[in-house]
Amino acid sequence: MPNDLSASAPLHRTTEPRVLVRVSDMGKQYRQNSPMVFENVSFDIHQGDFVCLIGHSGCGKSSILNILAGLEQPTTGGVIIDGREVTRPGLDRGVVFQGHALLPWMTALQNVAFAVRAREPAASRHAVREKAEHYLAMVGLAKAMHKKPFELSGGMRQRVGIARAFSTQPRLLLMDEPFGALDALTRGLIQEELLRICTETRQTVFMITHDVDEAILLADRVLLMSNGPSAKLAEDVANPLPRSRTRERMHHESGFYEFRNHLVDFLVRRSALVQSDPNL
Structure with missing residues (x-):
């Protein structure tokens, strides 16, 4: 994987903001003796980050969001938001x-x-x-x-x-495929409004999406889940495009097609293979 797509790539900041959300070794199992939906999931979200989670159905994306929201409890591990463990819903x-x-x-x-x-x-x-x-x-x-x-x-x-x-x-805004039921034109307009508002307010966002182009437009980082059951967080990829991106211009940005192809290749091919060989 190219270095400019790694999680350590710069996010165009002069200083590193503090960690707002810390997810540690989290796993979810709905029935005893059934496979884990996902396991060993760990990641941080910094103040002001816009993070998108992508993966196929059944990998536990909505379960992860529900745990962050306090609507479900993890089977293993846990979530700390602003120094406090998440155990229930809250206005934060x-x-x-x-x-x-x-x-x-x-x-x-x-x-x-x-x-x-x-x-x-x-x-x-x-x-x-x-x-x-x-x-x-x-x-x-x-x-x-x-x-x-x-x-x-x-x-x-x-x-x-x-x-x-x-x-x-809220300290953290959680979005579960919020534009999935909208037509393409309406979805595009609201995406750009959301990007504008989050840029102005420095709102911290964790969002689930199936749309690669939506993730590239909105996210500072894209988390890629392997296929379930027993899904894992396979990659944490920094968006190499500058934050001042728009739908009209972003495909002209240097690195756009390399980044997009990397995400699509993961979803089409590597998400199914990474369970048996994490180095793929």
Whole structure:
């Protein structure tokens, strides 16, 4: 594997930020005497990193995200976030799933305000509304804030979900294939909005995706899982492209095709072979 694609490649920073998330020797087994879904998974996420996890179905991607969210418990190992072990859900983590999970009887504004109120129960009604409006405007929904979910398109509903997650000001934003159900044009627009917002806010993100180009556009690092059962973290690959990338320009960047081919080759060929020979 070329050196410029290794996990030690520079991420265009002048100083190394602190470790926010530490996953250590984590494994998951759902039934006794059944194979481990994944095992011996260890990685760090630094403050401000955007990390994508890629792998085939059955390798435990969503289980890893659920453990980070505190929705599931690992069978072995554990997770430390900001110096504390994760044992349950918390407002220090925001979650965006593929389904928007909005409350259907509430407007977009009310859905986001509900999250703000959970984070700041003592805040005044005016302060809560002001924050909810701010985050809806941030995702381009200032003119749709009084609409209910059934009045919004799929892409707009997902934007409300993203605004709601950001409104709790999480230390870690967790995203489980959030754009998988959207059409290509809408997905591309929201990807670029998310990249802009995360660049401006230095939000730390852990995201699951099946889309290689999405990972290249968004991620500072891409984690590659071998096939399950007993899946392992096979590679931790730094994105060699500068962070100021866009969908239109990134394929012109030096190293784009080498990086893309490396990821595709892993998914097509090496993810199935690495279980028997980790050096492949």
